[in-house]
Amino acid sequence: MAQKILVIDDDNHLRESLVEVLDMEGFSCTEAANAKNGIASAKKNKPDVVIMDIQLPDSSGFQICQELRKFSKDFILIMMTGRFLSAEEKTQGLSLGADEYITKPFDIQELSIRIRQLLSRKGITK
């Protein structure tokens, strides 16, 4: 069974395109356009990987980070950002449970490989 990925981003085109290519890469994706739906979806579907934008309309990425980590530490959390992050921001994100940062635009193959590596390191292989 394919690993489940939850993509949270308010940009519909980005979210949809990312879901498409990740599906194509062999992952099983669910999506959410905001924090609230994203958290609900995460609780319901128990994804192996969550890829989320660091800025969402209803909440900051760090808050969602905290929310998600409250009920599970077993999934991999990847933060997407369109800008440079300061060292503090990076540190804060990592301490709150983020596993990886990626800067838009990103190479899908690279992302795909990185997800697989992270999953295998965590022992989440299905």
Place this chain on the structure above:
Amino acid sequence: MTEAPKKRGRLFYKFLLIFLIVSLVPLGIVGYYLVNLSQITLNKAISRDQEALAVGFADTVSSYIINFRNVLFDAAHLEDFSSMNTAKQQGLVSHIMQLHAAFLEISVINADGDETVRLGRFVHESKMRDFSNDALFAKVMRAGEFVGGLEKYMGSYPAITMGVQIVNPVTNQPVGAVLAKMSLTALSSLLKTGFPEATHTQAAVIDSNGFLIAHSNSKEIYKPDAKLPDDVLRILLQNDAKTGGGEIILETTGERVLGAFAEVTELGWVIYIQRSVSVAYQASDDMLKRTWRMMLIVTVFVLFLGYAVSLVITQPIQALREAAIKLGEGDFDYLPDLSMPNDEIGELAHTFMQMSESLKVKTAEIMSAKVELERLNRSLENRVEARTRELKSAQDELIKKERLAAIGQMSSVVGHEIRNPLAVINNSIYFIKTKTNATPNPEPKILKHISIIESEIRQANGIIDEILGYARTRELNPKVMHLNSYLEDLTMSFPVPPHVELVKNFAPENPAVSIDPDEMAQALRNLMKNGIEVMPEHGKLYVRSELVDAGTVRIDVEDTGCGMPKETAEKIFAPFFTTKARGTGLGLAVVKKVADRHKGRVEVSSVVGKGTCFMLYLPVLQNPPQAPR
């Protein structure tokens, strides 16, 4: 400065005036007094003299007349005469006339009034006259004798008539009379002798009616209307005194004269003597002249004296004045010689010298204070200028920073907003590429365009990276690095195309620097990239390091490209400035920013056609940890 007009000190004139007053006024007063006194004295003396002379002459005249009367009287009393013998009388009368030239005419008249003898010098008529009714004869017969009857004999000679009784010596009875006319010209001769012309004195005899009997100037006598001036006559005739005298101003000529008179007793005549005042006052006039002369001499003397005194007094004052003028001009060192006499003026000069000394000291103090003040002013101005420059550059810096911050903010927003669509495009093209590759015979042109799109996405992303990289304000993360190894690593990892030859030459000192390796790498890579870009065919890229001084190291990145003009070189570090067809114009701006953030600086020197050299100066770290060997 205008030279004051050289006036001969007023002091000189003052002295002169004072001296003249002091010397001439007393002299004048004394002179005037003496002249006056002498005139008064002379007046009195001469008047007295003249009076005495007049009295003397009165006596003389009286005696003269009496003498002739006595001659007649004596003759008439002679027996030969009283006998009335005509022949004898004739002889006697003739004898008398021979003896006394003054007798002009003598007649003998008998008691009946018949003329018996008639003799005259100018009478040649022998006709006897009848005197019985003659008043003169009657008078003589009654009174015994007569002297009078003044006349101008022959219209010219003053003459007098005398008559005496012929008395019978026995009976003592008058028997007749002798009448004689007598010339008085001799009196004039007498006066002339007494008062010659040289004495400037005139004398005259008049009778109580003003008839001019005699005059010292005999010409006066022979004038038909001979008489004394009216004003003199008035005085003489109205005066009751027997003698007198005084000063008279003659109305006719205005001449001042001293006059004196005396009465001739018995005859009722008056002797008048007059002398001109100018002659009379000869002595006092002399005195006046001498006084004037003396005053002239004194004036000349006083002029000299005044000049001498004023010289003595004004010379030192003049010298002091010159010194004061020099002092006023601020010339303290070349004051004229002020060696002065030992008196008040000397004291003044001494005081003046003391004053000039003190003035010199004070002026020097003031001058030095002024110089100090000027110096302080200048230093203040310099400081104000420097401060203004600092403020200006600080302001410029601030404006620049604000501008860069605004650029940074804008770039960040733009970059971020473009990255999202880029990411979407990237995902989509990946999808299309994957799907196309999965088909059995993928269209090569589609694959080519997919590849173009991918390349352009990378390009766009690179631009955004550059902009965000420049705008990013992250903390500097410096590390101590040894420059040689750092540069070595950097150049080794830098992809140099084959047509460019990389020449490395590093400072043997291998200085230690404190740098953020990532930022510095970005800056140096930008420089190297630029160098390679301007050498599209072939060329050399030099990377050098050199110790400029103990505290500074310079890193050169030099190419052998086309170079650039000076105007370009000046603007080359400004953000968004570019000469390339493509590019953000931020590469060198980043270099400058990095250099600034490392407390260094970047410079460029370029020669068109030869190449460009970028020089990055960095501070050398003092007392660094030992370099790994």
